[in-house]
Amino acid sequence: MSKEIRLKTPIKTEDIIDLQAGDRILLSGIIYTARDTAHKRIVASMEKGETLPFELQGAVVYYAGPAPAPPGKPIGSIGPTTSYRMDAYAPKLIENGLKMMIGKGSRNQAVKDAIIEHQAVYCAAWGGAGALLASRVVSADCIAYEELGPEAVYQLEVKDFPVMVVNDIYGHDAYEQQGGDR
Amino acid sequence: MRSIQYTQIVEALAKACIKANIIASCDLLEAYQDSIDNDSQNGAKAILKDLLLNAEVAKENNMPICQDTGTAVVFLELGQEIQVEGGYLVDAINEGVRQGYRDGYLRKSIVSHPLERKNTGDNTPAVIHTEIVPGDSFRITVAPKGGGSENMSRLSMLTPAVGWEGFKSFLINAIREAGPNPCPPVVVGACLGGNFESCALEAKKCLLRPIGERNSDPEIAAYEEELLEEINKLNIGPQGFGGDTTAFDVHLSFLPCHIACLPAAINLNCHVARHQSFCL
Numbered sequence: 001m002s003k004e005i006r007l008k009t010p011i012k013t014e015d016i017i018d019l020q021a022g023d024r025i026l027l028s029g030i031i032y033t034a035r036d037t038a039h040k041r042i043v044a045s046m047e048k049g050e051t052l053p054f055e056l057q058g059a060v061v062y063y064a065g066p067a068p069a070p071p072g073k074p075i076g077s078i079g080p081t082t083s084y085r086m087d088a089y090a091p092k093l094i095e096n097g098l099k100m101m102i103g104k105g106s107r108n109q110a111v112k113d114a115i116i117e118h119q120a121v122y123c124a125a126w127g128g129a130g131a132l133l134a135s136r137v138v139s140a141d142c143i144a145y146e147e148l149g150p151e152a153v154y155q156l157e158v159k160d161f162p163v164m165v166v167n168d169i170y171g172h173d174a175y176e177q178q179g180g181d182r
Numbered sequence: 183m184r185s186i187q188y189t190q191i192v193e194a195l196a197k198a199c200i201k202a203n204i205i206a207s208c209d210l211l212e213a214y215q216d217s218i219d220n221d222s223q224n225g226a227k228a229i230l231k232d233l234l235l236n237a238e239v240a241k242e243n244n245m246p247i248c249q250d251t252g253t254a255v256v257f258l259e260l261g262q263e264i265q266v267e268g269g270y271l272v273d274a275i276n277e278g279v280r281q282g283y284r285d286g287y288l289r290k291s292i293v294s295h296p297l298e299r300k301n302t303g304d305n306t307p308a309v310i311h312t313e314i315v316p317g318d319s320f321r322i323t324v325a326p327k328g329g330g331s332e333n334m335s336r337l338s339m340l341t342p343a344v345g346w347e348g349f350k351s352f353l354i355n356a357i358r359e360a361g362p363n364p365c366p367p368v369v370v371g372a373c374l375g376g377n378f379e380s381c382a383l384e385a386k387k388c389l390l391r392p393i394g395e396r397n398s399d400p401e402i403a404a405y406e407e408e409l410l411e412e413i414n415k416l417n418i419g420p421q422g423f424g425g426d427t428t429a430f431d432v433h434l435s436f437l438p439c440h441i442a443c444l445p446a447a448i449n450l451n452c453h454v455a456r457h458q459s460f461c462l
Contacts, residue, residue, distance in 0.1 A: 037299060064249065065249065065250075065289065065291075066249055066289070067245070067246050067249045067251060067287060067288060067289040068287045068288075068289065069287065070243075070244060070245060070287040073243065073245070076245055076246065076249060076287050076289070077240070077245050077246045077247070077248060077249035077289075078249050079248055079249050079250075081250070081329075081330060082330045082333065082363045084363070104330075104362060104363070104365065104421070104422075105330075105361065105362045105363040105422070106361060106362065106363070106422075124362075124421065124423075126229060126232055126233065126236070126421055127248075127330065127362075127365035127421060127452065128233065128236070128247065128248045128328075128365045128452050128453050128454045129232055129233060129236040129248075130236070130240075130245075130246065130247065130248045130249035130250075131236050131237075131239040131240035131243060131245045131246065131247060131248075132232060132235055132236035132239050134243075134245060134249075135239055135243070148301065149290055149301040149303065150249075150289050150290065150291065150301070151301070164423075174423060175361065175362055175422050175423065
């Protein structure tokens with residue numbers, strides 16, 4: 001039976017244990033945007049032993065590249081991008097403490113295995129609901145790779161940011177359980 | 183000859199880029215509502231309600247419906263009796279895109295080099311398709327195209343032997359494999375026939391048709407209905423979490439082709455199926 005859960009960042013292992021595919025989460029706290037090129041750079045920095053743009057332990061990464069903030073708003077539209085493009089990098093981040101990924105679409109087996117092994121979770125936000133999701137962002141700061149424009153790393157403070165659990169530590173996948181009422 | 187000023191093109195196109203990205207079209211709003219009313223699954227209805235709410239929030243906050251405001255794909259139907267004054271037509275299109283994406287706070291999603299991947303910073307260059315038409319009319323359509331659904335699009339050079347059933351299975355498989363990735367409910371643009379490049383372009387042009395409009399050829403219209411029914415049996419549903427609404431619509435074209443060939447293209451659009459046309 002899926003449930004609705006309120007979670008605060010940083011995410012702890014005991015939070016993850018409670019989560020099942022299909023659960024709805026209202027997430028509050030700090031999350032970080034990173035997509036293709038930011039992931040490539042973060043993993044390169046890890047391999048060189050350099051300082052990362054943010055602390056990975058307990059972190060939430062949101063696969064997203066926002067539209068620019070219009071006057072009077074902290075950020076523009078900010079829905080998820082398709083997650084499979086980050087599959088090549090995600091296990092490395094999960095091994096080093098990343099607890100939650102937010103995106104859309106299915107992950108490969110290596111990511112699902114890393115989620116189980118290191119007790120993390122993959123969640124979906126609604127693709128193409130960028131304006132609605134932006135309304136749950138309280139503040140936004142570009143903290144790394146500013147020259148990448150929308151692909152830069154933004155630190156977002158979110159309140160009641162709505163996501164759904166796709167891959168949990170029990171090996172379930174909400175895309176494969178489709179057809180139920182959630 | 184009728185003259186059109188460079189600056190007229192720039193200004194009108196900039197406005198169209200902004201409107202296309204922020205204001206959901208009437209056919210899209212109707213499609214959301216129809217699916218909310220008709221999808222048999224409560225989970226699907228709940229997601230569709232959020233997507234409709236998102237379109238309303240976008241309009242209210244003057245913000246793009248989706249952060250991926252896309253590649254600016256611009257279709258020109260240019261009367262052969264039109265003369266552009268004050269500058270080069272292609273420059274006018276790119277300047278219109280530049281101004282629209284800047285002034286509308288739209289995302290700049292274009293990189294100048296496929297491997298170096300440096301953002302051009304202004305969403306140019308636009309992808310421009312020009313058709314010369316009789317007379318002195320000038321119609322411009324901008325169709326911002328998101329990357330997620332574009333990545334799930336497919337082209338295949340089928341053999342004539344596979345016929346309609348072969349094409350259908352190609353199309354259904356492409357949508358099944360795409361699953362949640364192209365942000366369903368999708369709009370499907372598809373073409374059978376033509377050659378390698380005309381087939382792809384015609385599939386993209388199919389995405390400009392309003393949701394709910396059938397091909398004017400009754401034979402192709404019947405094929406569209408057959409495909410839509412099959413797609414919506416896949417139970418991919420809104421966002422890939424199940425439901426009867428995997429596609430809002432299928433727009434299909436047939437083109438003449440070479441005796442050896444049966445090109446097939448499927449261009450997927452996400453649920454935020456954007457396009458805005460105007461005449462100068």
